[in-house]
Amino acid sequence: MVLNASYEFLAIEEHWIDALGLVLSGKAVPLEEYPDVVRGQRHNFRLPAVVLMRYQVKTLRRRQVFNVPTRKAVFIRDAFECQYCGTRISMTTGTRDHVIPRSRGGPDTMINVVTACRGCNVRKDDKLPDEVGMALRNRPRALTEDEKIQCLIKLVRAKERNAWMGCLRRLGLGLWAA
Incomplete structure (x- = not known):
């Protein structure tokens, strides 16, 4: 999971290599890591579970995706x-x-x-x-930010979800019970 510099949810990296690339390039810092280690020729790297971007990334496109x-x-x-x-x-x-x-x-x-x-x-x-002669019980509405994150978190495996939720709770952002 990638958080913006403001700690707002930004993205889910589907491949660990992308999240590790953000950390190694200095664009992000790891907030939570999996116990798994990737072994290179000279170094071993822990896989980042949650990373925080060092700079603010514009999020307009992400908001549009959730209108679908x-x-x-x-x-x-x-x-x-x-x-x-x-x-x-x-x-x-x-x-x-x-x-x-x-x-x-x-x-x-x-x-x-x-x-x-x-x-x-x-x-x-x-x-x-x-x-x-039918009535809606609830009026349809756009998803809230919390619900958007909940949708994404529920799509991932338990291992990732547990790591993310633990980190979000420690940061005081644990609003999204999976």
Whole structure:
């Protein structure tokens, strides 16, 4: 995980070599390291789990990425509940529903997509909720910064998640219970 100089979440490096490269080039400092060691010809390096950039990086592009309603992001935001009837659903049993249907010009954005059980999605079809006597339990909204980080953290393996969460808690940034 890469944190900006302001300790704001910046990115997740998919490959350890990229995070190590940031540290070795002097662009970042490690805040948390894995116990794993990479052995070079002359040096051994501990793998960084969380790094802090030495300078502030602009984050406009990252914010735009989260306007896309990925399945995982929508399910996390809606707490794995059908937004019409309140039934608990999973990633496999639930669906994404466009509140204003795409066939009626509804956008594919976080403020127009909710989770729905299959029954409610079929019942609503290509209509507006009030046209079929349905109401939303919660209004769809864009993800908060905490929810964005939660989405990313939940996508990684337990080893990385545990290292990141420990570091974030020590920094007083442990708002994102995984």
